[in-house]
Each structure stands twice: as C-alpha cells, then as structure tokens.
Amino acid sequence: MVQKRASRRRFLAIASATGIAGMAGCADRINNPGGNGNDNNESNDSSDKQSVPGLTDGVPALETKFNSREQYGQPGESLDDFSNLDDWTVGQGTGEADTEIAFVGEQSFKLQSNGTEDIAVERSLQGEDLTEKDLSLALRTTTPMRITVNLRIVDQFGNQKVYSLRNITYRSPDVGWFRSSPGVFQQSSVEPSLDYLDRLEIRVLHSKPEAEVWFDDLRTHQTADNGYVMLSWDDGMTDYYDTAAPLHDEYGFSSVQAVIPRRVEQASEQYLSVSQLQERQDAGDQIVVHGTHNPMAELDDEEAISERLRKDKQWFLDNDFEGANYIVHPHNSFDKTSLEQTTNYHYCGGFNQAGHVNMTSVYGFDPLVLPRTIGNNLDIAKQCVDLAAQHNQCTILNFHRFDADNTMSKADYESLLEYIDGSDIEVIDFDDLWKLRTSNS
Numbered sequence: 064m065v066q067k068r069a070s071r072r073r074f075l076a077i078a079s080a081t082g083i084a085g086m087a088g089c090a091d092r093i094n095n096p097g098g099n100g101n102d103n104n105e106s107n108d109s110s111d112k113q114s115v116p117g118l119t120d121g122v123p124a125l126e127t128k129f130n131s132r133e134q135y136g137q138p139g140e141s142l143d144d145f146s147n148l149d150d151w152t153v154g155q156g157t158g159e160a161d162t163e164i165a166f167v168g169e170q171s172f173k174l175q176s177n178g179t180e181d182i183a184v185e186r187s188l189q190g191e192d193l194t195e196k197d198l199s200l201a202l203r204t205t206t207p208m209r210i211t212v213n214l215r216i217v218d219q220f221g222n223q224k225v226y227s228l229r230n231i232t233y234r235s236p237d238v239g240w241f242r243s244s245p246g247v248f249q250q251s252s253v254e255p256s257l258d259y260l261d262r263l264e265i266r267v268l269h270s271k272p273e274a275e276v277w278f279d280d281l282r283t284h285q286t287a288d289n290g291y292v293m294l295s296w297d298d299g300m301t302d303y304y305d306t307a308a309p310l311h312d313e314y315g316f317s318s319v320q321a322v323i324p325r326r327v328e329q330a331s332e333q334y335l336s337v338s339q340l341q342e343r344q345d346a347g348d349q350i351v352v353h354g355t356h357n358p359m360a361e362l363d364d365e366e367a368i369s370e371r372l373r374k375d376k377q378w379f380l381d382n383d384f385e386g387a388n389y390i391v392h393p394h395n396s397f398d399k400t401s402l403e404q405t406t407n408y409h410y411c412g413g414f415n416q417a418g419h420v421n422m423t424s425v426y427g428f429d430p431l432v433l434p435r436t437i438g439n440n441l442d443i444a445k446q447c448v449d450l451a452a453q454h455n456q457c458t459i460l461n462f463h464r465f466d467a468d469n470t471m472s473k474a475d476y477e478s479l480l481e482y483i484d485g486s487d488i489e490v491i492d493f494d495d496l497w498k499l500r501t502s503n504s
Contacts, residue, residue, distance in 0.1 A: 115497070115498050115501055115502075116128070116129065116134070116501055117129070117131060117388065117410040117411075117497065117501070118494060118497060118498060118501075119385070119388065121385060122380055122383055122384070122385055122387070123380070123385070123387055123388045125373065125376060125377060125380060125408070126407055126408060127388070127406065127407060127408060127409065127410055130406045130407075131406060131409075131410040131411065131430040131431065132402070132406055132429060132430055132431055133406075135430055135500060135501065136242065136429075137167070137280065137282065138199060138242075138244075138282060138284045138426055138427045138503075139199070139282045139283050139284025139285070139426065139427060140282060140283055140284070141280070141281070141282055142191070142198070142281045142282055142283050143186070143281040144167065144168050144279070144280060144281075145160075145168070145170065145171055145172045145278065145279055145280070145281070146168055146169065146170065148160050148172060150186045150187070151172065151184050151185070151186045152184065152185055152186070153174070153183075153184050154183040154184065154185065155176075155177070155180055155181055155182055155183040156174055156175055156176045156177055156180065156181070156182035156183070156184075156267075156274075157174070157175050157177070158172060158173065158174045158175075158184055159172075159173055160172065160173070161173040161277060164203070164277055165279055166201035166203075166240045166279035166280050167201075167279060167280050168279070168280075171201075171277045171278060171279040172184075172277065172278045172279065173275075173276075173277050174267065174275070174276050174277070174278070175273070175274070175275050176267070176269065176273050176274040176275070178272065178273055179269075179270075179271070179272065179273070181266060181267060181268050181269065181274075182265075182266065182267035182274060182276070183264065183265070183266045183267075184264070184265050185262050185263060185264040185265070186262065186263055187261070187262055188216065188260035188261060188262050188263050189219075189260060189261060189262075191260055192257065192258040192260075193216065193257040193258075193260065193283060194257045194258050195257075195285060195286045196257070196283045196284065196285065196286060197226075197244055197283070197284055197285070197286050197424035197426065197427055197456070198214055198216075198226060198244065198245075198281065198282070198283060198424075198427070199242050199243060199244035199281075199282050199283075199284065199424065199427035199428070200214075200242070200243065200278055200279070200280060200281040200282065201240050201241070201242050201278070201279040201280040202240070202241065202242075202243060202276060202277060202278050202279070203238050203239060203240045203241070203276070203277045204231055204233070204235075204238065204274070204275060204276045204277070205235055205236070205238055205275045206235070206269065206271055206273065206274045206275050206276075207231040207232060207233050207234065207235055207238070208230070208231065208232065208271075209230070209269060209270045209271055210230065210231050210267065210268070210269040210271065210274060210276075211227060211228065211229050211230065211267070211268040211269070212227070212228045212231075212243065212245070212265070212266075212267055212268075212276070213225055213226065213227045213228075213245075213248070213264075213265070213266045213267075213268065214226040214227075214245060214263065214264075214265055215263070215264040215265075215266065216255060216257070216260065216262075216263055217255070217260070217261050217262050217263075217264065218255040218256045218257070218259055218260050218261055219256070219259050219260065219261045220253070220255075220256065220259075221251075222251045222253045222254065222255035222256065223250070223251045223255055224247060224249075224250045224251070224254075224255050224257075225247065225248045225249050225250070226245040226246060226247055226248065227245050227246070227247075227248035227249075227420070227421070228243045228245040228415065228421070228434060229248075229417035229418075229419050229420065229421040229434070229436075230415055230416065230417035230418075230421065231415050232395040232396070232397075232414070232415050232416055233397060233398065233415065233432065234358075234360035234396055234397065234398045235398075237360065237398040237399045237400050238398065238399060239398070239399030239402065240277075240279070241402075241429045241432040242280075242427065242428065242429040242432070243415075243423075243428070243429065243432070243434070244284075244423055244424040244426070244427030244428045245422070245423065245424075245434070246420075246421075246422025246423050246424060246434075246450065246451070246454065246456040246457070246458070247422070247450055247453075247454040247456065248420055248422075248450075265278065282427065284424070284426045284427045284503065285426060285503055286424070286454070286455050286456075287424070287425045287426065287455040287456065287457075287499065288455060289455055289487075289488070289489055290448075290451040290452035290453070290454070290455050290456060290457070290486075290487065290488040290489070291425065291451060291456075291457040291458070291488060291489050291490075291491045291495070291496070291499075292447070292448055292451055292457070292458050292459075292460065292483060292488050292489070292490055292491070293319055293435075293457065293458070293459040293460070293490075293491055293492065293493075293496065294311075294316065294317075294318045294319065294460055294462070294490065295318070295319045295321065295391070295435060295459055295460065295461045295462070296318055296319065296320050296321070296461075296462050296463070297320075297321045297353060297391060297461060297462070297463050298321070298322065298323055298326070298334070298353065298356075298463055298464075299320055299321075299322030299323060299326065299327060299334050299335045299340065299353075300333060300334060300335070300463060300464045301332065301333055301334060301335055301339075302464035302465055302466075303318070303320065303335070303462075303464070304335050304339055304343065306465060306473055307462075307465075307473075307476060308343060308346070308348075310476070310477055310480055311348070311480070312346060314480050314481075314483075314484050316480060316483070316484075316490045317347040317348055317349060317490060317491075317492050318343075318348045318349070318492075319348070319349045319351055319386070319389075319492050319493060320335075320340070320343065320348055320349070320350050320351070321351050321352065321353035321390075321391035322334075322335065322340060322350060322351075322353055323353050323354070323355075323356045324354070324355075324375065324378040324379075325355070325356070326356075327340070337382050340382075340384070341382070341383065341384075344384065344385065344386075348492075349385070349386040349389075349492040349493060349494065350379070350384040350385075350386050350387075351379075351384075351386040351387070351389040351390065351391060351412070351493060352375055352376055352379055352386075352387055352389065352390040352391070352409065352412075353390075353391050353393060354371070354372070354375035354376075354390070354393060355371055355374075355375055355393065356393045356394075357393060357394075358393060358394045358396035359371075359392055359393060359396050359397055359398075359401040359405075360396045360397055360398040360401055361396070362400075362401070363400070365400060365403075365404060368400065368401055368404045369404045369407065372404055372405060372407070372408045372409075373408065376408050376409070386492070386493060386494075388409055388410050388411070388493075389409060389410070389411050389412050389493040389497075390405060390408075390409040390411075390412035390431070391412055391413070391414065392405075392412065392413065392414065395413075395414050395415070395416045397431075397432070402431055402432070405431055406431065409431065410430060410497060411430045411431065411433070411493055411496065411497045411500070412430075412431050412433065412493075413431065413432055413433030413434065413435060413459075414432075414433050414434060414435040414459070414461075415432060415433070415434045415435075416434070416435050416436070416437060416461065417434070417435075417436060417437070418436070418437045418439070418440075418443075419436065419443060420436060420443060420446055420447050420450060420458075421434045421435060421436045422434065422436070422447060422450060422451060422456050422457060422458045422459075423456060423457050423459075424456050424457070425456065425457050425496065425499040425500060426499065426500060426502075426503045428500065430497075430500065433459060434459070435458075435459035435460065435461050436458060436459065436460055436461065437461055437469050438460040438461050438462045438469075438470060438471055438476075438479075439468060439469050439470055439471050440471065441471050441475040441478060441479060444460055444471070444479050445479070445482055447460060448479075448482060448483055448486050448488055449486070451488055452486050452487045452488045457491075457496065460479075462476070
C-alpha cells in the first residue's frame, strides 16, 4: 500500500523544483508565520510554501494579498483571441462579434441557439501542434444550469479528443466571465495525432428553452506530469469522522473538509466539533471555508457579501484552521459580484458542479470557479480517476454523508479508496492544487 500522505512533502518539493524557480521575487506577497525548525522535512515544506504566491505555512491572514483571478487570468499562450471570426464556421445556432462585451481585446464571440437546438462552431487547427497541451477559454452565459460546453479536437484521420465542462452553476442574472480548462471527457479508441490536426469544434449542449454564451481568449498551456484527485467532503458531518476518516488514515489519504461554522457551534451530534476538526487537521485533512450556508448569489449588496465573507473566514482563523484561504461556495452558488468580493479573502475554490465526469487541467482553471463531480456513483468516480491518470488532469470528487443521495455508500467509498490506491494518481488538497496552478501560468 502506498502512503500518499507521507509522500505529500515530496510532491511539494518536486512541484517547487520544476515550476517555481523563477518566482522567488513574489515571496514578499504572502503571509508566512514560519515553522519551528525542528524537522528538516517540515522546514523544506515551509520553504516551498514561501515561494508560492498566496500559499502560507500556518494560519493565513484575513485578507488576500492579490486578486488571484486577475493575476492568473490568462495562463499559457494565446491560440485564438476571437478578433477575426472569419476563422470560425457556425454549424448550429447563430454567431456574431460582440464589441460591447469582451474578456480581452475589442470583441468576443457571441453565440445563441435556435430555441432548444444545440450550438456548434468550428475552426481549422491545421498547422497547430497541441502535443502535451491543454486548452482553456474565457466564457460567460446568461443561461446557466443544465448546459455543457465541449471542446472537440479532431485530427486529420478522424480521431478525436473531447474536453468537457459538464455544467455551469454560475448564477444569473449577475453574470460575468470565468475561465474554464475542462478535462478530457472521452477519446476515440485511437489516440488523436495532436501534431497533425484538422479542426477544433466547440459545442454547447443544453436542455433549456434557449442558450446564450460568449467565448473569448482561447489559450493553450502545458499538460501536467501526473494525474490528481481531491476528495472533498462538505458540511462537516460526523459521518466522515466516524466512518470515512479511519479509511483515509488506513490509506494515508488526506481529504478537504468544507465546514459550516454555525453548525459546528451548535454542537449537534450530526456535525464535527472544533476539537474534532482540529484533530483531523493534525491528521492531514484540510479544513476550508464553506461559511454561512445560504446561496451567495442571492445577496445583492456588495458590503453585505463582503461582511459575510469576512466573518466566515475570521471564524476559521480564530480556530486555527490553516485552509481558510480556500472556499467552497455554498450550494455552488456564485455570481459576478460575489466573485469580486470573494477575491478579497480567498485565492482558490469553486464549484461548477455536475453529476458526471467534470474535470480540469491543473494549469488553466479560473482560481475561484473550479469544476467538480458529485460522488454518488462509484463507476463515474472510477471513470474520473482513470481519465485523470490517463490525461494528467485533476478530478475533484464531492461527498456529504453516506445515507444521502449525493454520496455513494460506505462500501463503495471504501472500494473507491482502494481503487485510487492502485491507480497512478496523487491524492491532493487545495494547497497542492494551488501550487500547481501558480507554477506554470
């Protein structure tokens, strides 16, 4: 059995050596209380964290040092800035340049469906080489929920690879831009020749009366050297502590726990206490902000949103939780205004959540709009693990409690951990993912 937790410092050291040698000048932008100096491994871990903007060793500061969405908004290299739409052919729906709304530059590509029909556009990729490259693009939509965005790469022999953002939970009507770097959803039996390409197709699938989306700033960035999985547990239920935590300890796997302060303070038998959460933090789990458990997008007032975020994070700092720089948006609810305020307190989080395979590259995602997959189906979870390992991407799997519809059974969860243990994949937390995201931007 591989002890994944024991290898995490090696993961941090490797990522540091390969990706952030040139970023030492950013060290003055983070808050670092420092370590005790009694353990060489701990000292190396602390040194690694000092090299990463926004990564802290210990309890973080209340406010962030920079806006992560702005600083890491354009990873890699430009493939298409949509300034010349003559390169694109609209196969379904309608498309036009929008000079009033753009992520960068002077225009974006606005697409609308013909009623319930899907949207399809394509452009040539002949002459492009996407070997060991992933894709990302900026997008916005006034018709979120029950909508999928697929990027389909086809080589000159007809072989293909499909990257897919399976759902968008960004709330309307206060819509804004976010970057998506979707993971591979499926691939033809013959792997496409990425240095002998024919075209890129973008398809918007939906089950709504109509769909409206904007695309901008299509970019490429390096594929990672490994595959990753994050095991994300929401709400801080004792079901995790009593049942799942011993399994995690057996395999040496950390988890990410997003907890709700009010429920912790109520001292209900259903929810973990502060001392239990601190115990799990000491065991290697990461405790992150879930905050006041009402949909953030329902708040209209910027000051009210900011005050709520501030108070929520302060509770985590007061209780010495080191993962407070990260947030799981309650009910996966967020919008333009809430994201603008969230950047003042958090560097990374999400999610655009879906019930099917819904993964991300590690170098191109929007820091506060990650995707994840509901962990209620063992077969889908295994498929996520397989695809993450095969294509060196990241899958984030979400759980609540074993008797809930959105979580697989205990027996299936134990099978999943065993499957992960036997796979060529690294179990990570937000610190690890953030280190990757900032190391190759």
